[in-house]
Amino acid sequence: MTTVGVLLETAGRERRVALTPDGAERLRKQDVEVLVETGAGHRAWFEDVGYTGAGCAVGSRQQVYAESDILLCLHPPEDAENCRPGQLLIGLLGVLHDPGLAQRLAATGVTAVSLDLLPRTLSRAQAMDALTSQANVAGYKAALLAAEAYPGFFPMLMTAAGTTRPAQVLVLGAGVAGLQAIATARRLGALVTGYDVREAARADLASTGAAVLDLRTPSAEAEGGYARELTGDEAQAQLSGLAQAVPRFDVVITTAQVQGGSPPLLVTAGALAGMRPGSVVIDLASTVEGGNVEGSVPDTRTVTDEGVTVIGAANLAATVPGAASTAYGRNLLALIASLTPGGEVVLDLDDEIQKAVIVTHGGRVVHPRVKALFEREIRS
Numbered sequence: 001m002t003t004v005g006v007l008l009e010t011a012g013r014e015r016r017v018a019l020t021p022d023g024a025e026r027l028r029k030q031d032v033e034v035l036v037e038t039g040a041g042h043r044a045w046f047e048d049v050g051y052t053g054a055g056c057a058v059g060s061r062q063q064v065y066a067e068s069d070i071l072l073c074l075h076p077p078e079d080a081e082n083c084r085p086g087q088l089l090i091g092l093l094g095v096l097h098d099p100g101l102a103q104r105l106a107a108t109g110v111t112a113v114s115l116d117l118l119p120r121t122l123s124r125a126q127a128m129d130a131l132t133s134q135a136n137v138a139g140y141k142a143a144l145l146a147a148e149a150y151p152g153f154f155p156m157l158m159t160a161a162g163t164t165r166p167a168q169v170l171v172l173g174a175g176v177a178g179l180q181a182i183a184t185a186r187r188l189g190a191l192v193t194g195y196d197v198r199e200a201a202r203a204d205l206a207s208t209g210a211a212v213l214d215l216r217t218p219s220a221e222a223e224g225g226y227a228r229e230l231t232g233d234e235a236q237a238q239l240s241g242l243a244q245a246v247p248r249f250d251v252v253i254t255t256a257q258v259q260g261g262s263p264p265l266l267v268t269a270g271a272l273a274g275m276r277p278g279s280v281v282i283d284l285a286s287t288v289e290g291g292n293v294e295g296s297v298p299d300t301r302t303v304t305d306e307g308v309t310v311i312g313a314a315n316l317a318a319t320v321p322g323a324a325s326t327a328y329g330r331n332l333l334a335l336i337a338s339l340t341p342g343g344e345v346v347l348d349l350d351d352e353i354q355k356a357v358i359v360t361h362g363g364r365v366v367h368p369r370v371k372a373l374f375e376r377e378i379r380s
């Protein structure tokens with residue numbers, strides 16, 4: 001019988017858990033054993049008693065590593081060296097940004113499955129699409145965070161004390177997070193404008209009812225529906241167009257990413273300086289190396305000399321841990337079902353989904369893109 005183990009996330013601000021009691025109960029009904037690390041769901045309000053009530057065992061981290069056939073996590077575990085040959089580790093492992101991790105995982109003999117490599121446009125893969133489920137949560141929370149930080153109302157309000165004008169919100173990047181931020185800000189009554197560098201995303205934008213900012217830049221599509229990195233000239237043209245547009249808005253939410261690359265800079269310090277005092281900018285792409293907004297710092301709220309609040313918010317899904325964990329757990333259930341057709345793990349490296357998400361197997365890095373990145377890293 002297969003045992004699925006759930007690890008506690010150890011990253012400081014992480015509050016999600018890879019599987020909720022409800023998800024675990026679904027596995028139990030299929031005769032899968034579930035072993036949850038003590039306290040794994042606590043920060044998402046899923047207590048150990050909820051898991052035991054769902055028929056799971058709760059145990060130490062050591063036990064989870066030792067007894068699980070399939071280990072579930074969100075972030076790559078810091079102590080992944082405890083994985084063992086024949087075991088599966090499934091999570092958002094981020095190996096395109098850290099190919100060295102793939103090498104370390106390979107050394108343990110574990111079969112590492114990275115959900116951020118899922119071929120998302122395959123209809124069979126959609127139920128497993130954790131990037132989408134988590135970006136959806138992040139986009140929703142970004143609009144709420146912006147509304148909370150903004151000193152005015154989002155909607156137009158007609159009261160005895162007068163009429164307020166609606167907030168003007170600009171969303172840069174109209175992927176999953178951006179579209180959800182647009183929908184949520186519109187529900188709150190703001191006047192929303194969106195922008196994306198891909199033609200397909202501009203069409204999605206138009207269907208939301210938001211206004212579309214047109215900077216007359218060419219469509220920049222890459223494989224799998226992702227955006228490609230802009231050339232130097234294209235990026236420069238985009239920056240100067242945005243520097244003119246951004247100061248017209250009260251709130252800017254940025255969500256732009258390039259798969260496997262650095263997030264593009266979209267809002268410069270100059271553009272920020274042109275915004276009105278009290279304006280709010282939320283950078284969902286904020287990293288320590290930089291994000292979409294110049295000077296944004298992850299998990300930090302700063303106020304510029306001109307009175308613009310800049311919030312670096314790279315892991316917003318973790319701040320809505322109940323909904324985010326529930327959705328992530330469902331993505332994992334769909335993936336586990338496809339990996340265990342008769343109740344036991346059956347790997348098929350020719351399967352379109354498995355081929356795309358399996359990073360290491362049999363002690364080697366088997367994912368060609370990750371392997372190439374690692375070899376390039378060694379050479380440089």
Ligand code: NAD
Pocket residue numbers: 120121122126129131132135172173174175176177178195196197198201224225226227228230238255256257258259264266
């Ligand atoms: P993402 O997180 O990689 O990027 C967010 C958005 O930023 C994207 O729309 C991208 O075009 C945009 N962007 C990148 N560089 C930019 C720049 N310089 N200026 C402005 N915008 C920029 O995107 P995502 O939300 O993860 O979606 C990635 C792709 O996956 C999309 O094509 C999406 O349609 C596709 N997808 C498909 C499905 C499906 O078919 N079911 C589900 C989810 C996502």
